[in-house]
Amino acid sequence: MAVAGLRLSLQPPILVDAMNPTATPVVYLDHAATTPIYPEVIEAMARQLASLGNASSLHGSGRAARRVVEESRETIAACLNARPSEVVFTSGGTEADNLAVKGFFWARHKADPRRTRIISTAVEHHAVLDPLHWLAAETAAQVELLPVDHDGRLDVEALRTSIERYPESVALVTVMWANNEVGTLQPLDDVAALTASHGIPLHTDAVQAMGQVPLDFAASGVDAMTVTGHKIGGPFGVGALLLRREADLVALLHGGGQERDVRSGTIDAPAIVGFAVAAELAVKGQSERAPVLAALRDELVTGILDVVPEAQLNGPPRDGRLPGNAHLSFPGCEGDSLLMLLDAQDIECSTGSACSAGVPQASHVLLAMGKGEAPARGSLRFSLGHTSTRDDVARVVDVIGPAVERARSAGATSSGARS
């Protein structure tokens, strides 16, 4: 099936001819999905791709590759105030999350069979949620997903109550640093104080936080932290689990014993050097970039609310959320209608976290925040990053009104049966 418009009858500016895009550049406001790679990263990677050598080989070429890897490790460690030996490279955020969640549970449960509980939140990324569900289904694990408030922030008292009910039974606590959909920052300091007082390992998915807010692994009190390359201007396919030296966890991948024997597999030197170059650029520029992004984000939110007063910002108003995140519900609209209308005008955003299963689902994050099914489906995430400009914001504000109007009339036709 396809839908067609006769060119002459289209009313600009709502739908433009997708086969003949206008001269204006694409407005990319989906940096939380992936952010443009830095040219310096491409350069460093290209150089390394042209270099011979397996970083585990003992000869000159191998040592040269290993040196690049270890220098990159040092760079990333320095960016996040970790020790180089605490950086375990992985294939990305999903693998690092799986390694932490499964690896900690397996090790801790084996050491003491009473440790069956894993405590987390209802708003985690699927890379954490799905391993948790898998552990609950396939092992002795019991998973508790704690509630969040209307802004998506964890209820720390609920965590305290849950832990103190039977602290010896807790294998692991995992709480994300910042939410990928609504950008809410979690109270990790309070969480870490609680877990530390009971000697329970704490993992955090900081994929969205790196480069957006300051991260200090040593000071954070967390035992394991997930970060990834492509969210900070680095390449796809590389990430890391920062892991305290004394942390004991079972490996997911067994093989050549690379990466402290925690993550076997040939070391990807070009990807790792790209990750390191990006980390340096993203983290060093963070303090300067964050206020600029926050100001642009506020301009975007204010601009949209001016044109569409009934729209609602989801998540904390300003502080307490990522500087580049604006997440709004548009009552009466289907998010995917809005996305399509904006996409047709070369404005790229997201309806939530990208859905790979084919069928779009209402966001579990918004549902956990107490939003109904309809607002959860009628939402857009605009995420700004290092290439965002005031022109980008202005373009969105220019077209959002008519797009919402049109999406609303479409929503009324296609979702009449829905409440």
Place this chain on the structure above:
Amino acid sequence: MSGGVDSAVAAARARDAGHDVTGIHLALSHNPKSYRSGARGCCTIEDSNDARRAADMIGIPFYLWDLSERFHQDVVEDFMSEYSEGRTPNPCVRCNEKIKFAAVLDRAVALGFDAVVTGHYAQLETGTDGMVEMHRAVDHGKDQSYVLGVLTQDQLARSMFPLGDSTKDVVRAEAAGRGLFVAQKPDSHDICFIADGDTAGWLRDRLGAGSGAIVDTSGEVLGSHEGTFGFTIGQRRGLRIGKPASDGKPRYVLDIEPVSGRVTVGSREDLAVDELVGIRPRWCGTTPATELDCTVQLRAHGDDHRAVARVIGDEVRIELIDPASGVAPGQAAVIYAGTRVVGSATIATTRRRTPV
């Protein structure tokens, strides 16, 4: 775009004709199967990927629309309730009526599009009166005007069927020529939401068995069965009646009573009907004022029966000049004037006007 060859070529032809085309794949199930088995189904992740790749090759944007709730309400539940009342619905007809040319079309129009393009084999022409007429496809073997017979003038005016003038062979060759790798994908058959093709089993799982007696036309019990959903009117095989008929002739299912579970069997002659009453008529153009010499098609890819149709109130009375057999209430009767579709109705009752 279902992920099949027809909708891919239809989209490509619409684009070539100068339209601004966007590919849409309908998600009709909340739990899409990862892989299709054989040629069945149309809501697998693999089909969705095939549709996406076809859109890439054609060079059009592509989106997935979740119509699963509407599809469940309007097609799947309708299918079950029709069966539970002893009728035999055609879910493809219902899907065209309620989903593809209603929910999807309405949404598309609201979003700024002008028409829905599909890979159905049927032809649209503008008549001398300015009305859009739907005609049978050039490829009579593939003609799908029957399942589109429920479309009204408003729907037809916003529809495009670019394949109606082509044979399937030509469409496949064109797909190959355009580099569409779905060119050799087998045609889909059966009911898309019944993945294994076992309609009787699917219904039994959802509606219960409905076991009962098998009787002849005099009411004599010949045997019993495990569930009415295993039977369709006109069925001959699988009756498993031990005793042969007194005249030695094969027996056919004549009637199914859903509540009592009683299945009546009889001879081929008993099966013939020559009068139908159709309800819920839908006309492609103006409602026929008087009696209409026409032909009537009673099932997908079924024969064309010469007939006379009369509109009486909300009903259509159809007298068949050539009797038909195996006609079940719930099926669509689509009325043609030559190759043109006049309209359709849902068969409510059938009977024998003239004695054998």
